[in-house]
Amino acid sequence: MTVRKLAVVSAGLSQPSSTRMLADHLSAATVSRLEEQGFEVEVTTIELRDVASDIMNNMLTGFPSPKLESVLEAVTGADGLIAVTPIFTTSYSGLFKSFFDVIDNQSLTDLPVVIGATAGTPRHSLALDYALRPLFTYLHAVVAPTGVFAATGDWGESADSVKTLPNRIGRAAGELAALMKDSDRSSQVRDPFGFDSVMSGVGGFQPS
Amino acid sequence: MQFGLFSVSDITQDPTTGKTPSEHERIKAVVAIAKHAEEVGLDVFALGEHHNPPFFSSSPTTTLASIAAQTSTLQLSTATTLITTNDPVKIAEDFAMLQHLADGRVDLTLGRGNTGPVYPWFGKDIRQGIELALENYALLRRLWREDFVDWSGQFRTPLQGFQSTPRPLDDVPPFVWHGSIRSPEIAEQAAFYGDGFFANHIFWPASHTQKMVAFYRQRFEHHGHGPADQAIVGLGGQIFIGKTSQEAKAAFRPYFDNAPVYGHGPSLEEFTEQTPLTVGSPQEIIDKTLGFRDYVGDYQRQLFLIDHAGLPLKTVLEQLDLLGSEVLPVLRREFDARRAPGVPEAPTHASMLAAKNAAAAAAPDAVAAAPGSAFGLRSTTGA
Numbered sequence: 001m002t003v004r005k006l007a008v009v010s011a012g013l014s015q016p017s018s019t020r021m022l023a024d025h026l027s028a029a030t031v032s033r034l035e036e037q038g039f040e041v042e043v044t045t046i047e048l049r050d051v052a053s054d055i056m057n058n059m060l061t062g063f064p065s066p067k068l069e070s071v072l073e074a075v076t077g078a079d080g081l082i083a084v085t086p087i088f089t090t091s092y093s094g095l096f097k098s099f100f101d102v103i104d105n106q107s108l109t110d111l112p113v114v115i116g117a118t119a120g121t122p123r124h125s126l127a128l129d130y131a132l133r134p135l136f137t138y139l140h141a142v143v144a145p146t147g148v149f150a151a152t153g154d155w156g157e158s159a160d161s162v163k164t165l166p167n168r169i170g171r172a173a174g175e176l177a178a179l180m181k182d183s184d185r186s187s188q189v190r191d192p193f194g195f196d197s198v199m200s201g202v203g204g205f206q207p208s
Numbered sequence: 209m210q211f212g213l214f215s216v217s218d219i220t221q222d223p224t225t226g227k228t229p230s231e232h233e234r235i236k237a238v239v240a241i242a243k244h245a246e247e248v249g250l251d252v253f254a255l256g257e258h259h260n261p262p263f264f265s266s267s268p269t270t271t272l273a274s275i276a277a278q279t280s281t282l283q284l285s286t287a288t289t290l291i292t293t294n295d296p297v298k299i300a301e302d303f304a305m306l307q308h309l310a311d312g313r314v315d316l317t318l319g320r321g322n323t324g325p326v327y328p329w330f331g332k333d334i335r336q337g338i339e340l341a342l343e344n345y346a347l348l349r350r351l352w353r354e355d356f357v358d359w360s361g362q363f364r365t366p367l368q369g370f371q372s373t374p375r376p377l378d379d380v381p382p383f384v385w386h387g388s389i390r391s392p393e394i395a396e397q398a399a400f401y402g403d404g405f406f407a408n409h410i411f412w413p414a415s416h417t418q419k420m421v422a423f424y425r426q427r428f429e430h431h432g433h434g435p436a437d438q439a440i441v442g443l444g445g446q447i448f449i450g451k452t453s454q455e456a457k458a459a460f461r462p463y464f465d466n467a468p469v470y471g472h473g474p475s476l477e478e479f480t481e482q483t484p485l486t487v488g489s490p491q492e493i494i495d496k497t498l499g500f501r502d503y504v505g506d507y508q509r510q511l512f513l514i515d516h517a518g519l520p521l522k523t524v525l526e527q528l529d530l531l532g533s534e535v536l537p538v539l540r541r542e543f544d545a546r547r548a549p550g551v552p553e554a555p556t557h558a559s560m561l562a563a564k565n566a567a568a569a570a571a572p573d574a575v576a577a578a579p580g581s582a583f584g585l586r587s588t589t590g591a
Binding site for chain 2: 057061062063066193
């Protein structure tokens, strides 16, 4: 059976965390879509709070701890990514941004991504499209058209009754699964010491 | 194997006393440290280049000339000379001059520099860092090896019939190391010319240094300079020695915790585990340094950083005493015992001159026809 690797990043801070809950729902929906189509899915779920000090240490020293390095490998070597953050002060959380700041800015190229966010009120929902989407566009990731925003009310009776949260999750998962089907990123991880990259025209050594 | 010091030339407040040395104090201190390095038996002293505070070393050849005048055996080098923003003509001239004054005790390490604004200050573009390093070095090599150079390139005014002066001592250009932290292109450049490769090593995990050095060795062999295990490799490292492990950690911790390059991030213990930093007893320094060989192979030059993070001169000189008496003799003996047969020493002026003379005696016409051909590493590895 063909394997696809899915990385799930949650920047939620509390436990239990509604951010993690949204991440898990998106993950489960994506896995079932891919399994329906005959794929085996390996899921790696990452709570950024578990590597929070490692992320800051990487910023200060320039290199990741062994623990953070395995997290970075799971994300950069995946076929698809689900990235979910709480919205703090109009945007993604500092922890979420810091994590993507320590990732090599070329290593998410072509990576299919579904973006998600949580907040207390639906008034923050546009943060998905003015903050998260540009971040991943800058990194040359392929951001699925549907982003999933969950306000506190979405988990209960004040939820949107026309496009319910499960409905939105299902739509985003379908888009991610379709992109992941065609992704072969996990089978071709880039080696900076590989012959082609060093000998290529871009920065490669071509003595006169 | 060569052992020595390399200084990043920082001026940092001593966190235990609140005192910050003046530029003058620190500049005089670095000369004192270099002199004492020779006295305790070290082989090399290398000085970095910076053009911004908190660093003092904008003019390494001036400083190294002063050290040369006050020492007799110490090999003088840099860590690093900025091949990107310096004019290669001036590098050719400055180091040839230093080479004469120091009677040949000179080599240099080229690097691209680690401060972004240095590029615009000197009229260059950081996005062309690699291209600058390649073109400038190609010209530097020619200036040292050809009496009259016609040249044009992308980054510098063309030269017509230019002769850099003075000519290298005995017509033997200084040996060049290429220093890099993370650019395979620079390892490739070192391998292409058969020059030395210096892996900064400090502040970086062993796995990373291992990949860089392995790549350089593979490419060294590919370009026909000899077997991969005989390529010329240098490594950095940083140490703080105490009589006991506990004493060393207690003495160095306030410096580590507050230093701009380390502080407020991982703990001393985490950093020690993840990088070459060793803070401990002489035996711990010996064990960890010998361990570098396990992941880079037999190498030719080990430089230690010891005069940083605000450590006062007195402490640095005491560190040198411990290094020379307790650590160095064991490292020399153990590295010698472990070295595989055929691995060459780092080239020096004497070894390169001997190789050149041997080549001239063997084939006088060929050497006269191609003055550069005898200076390559290939002819020196057997010396």
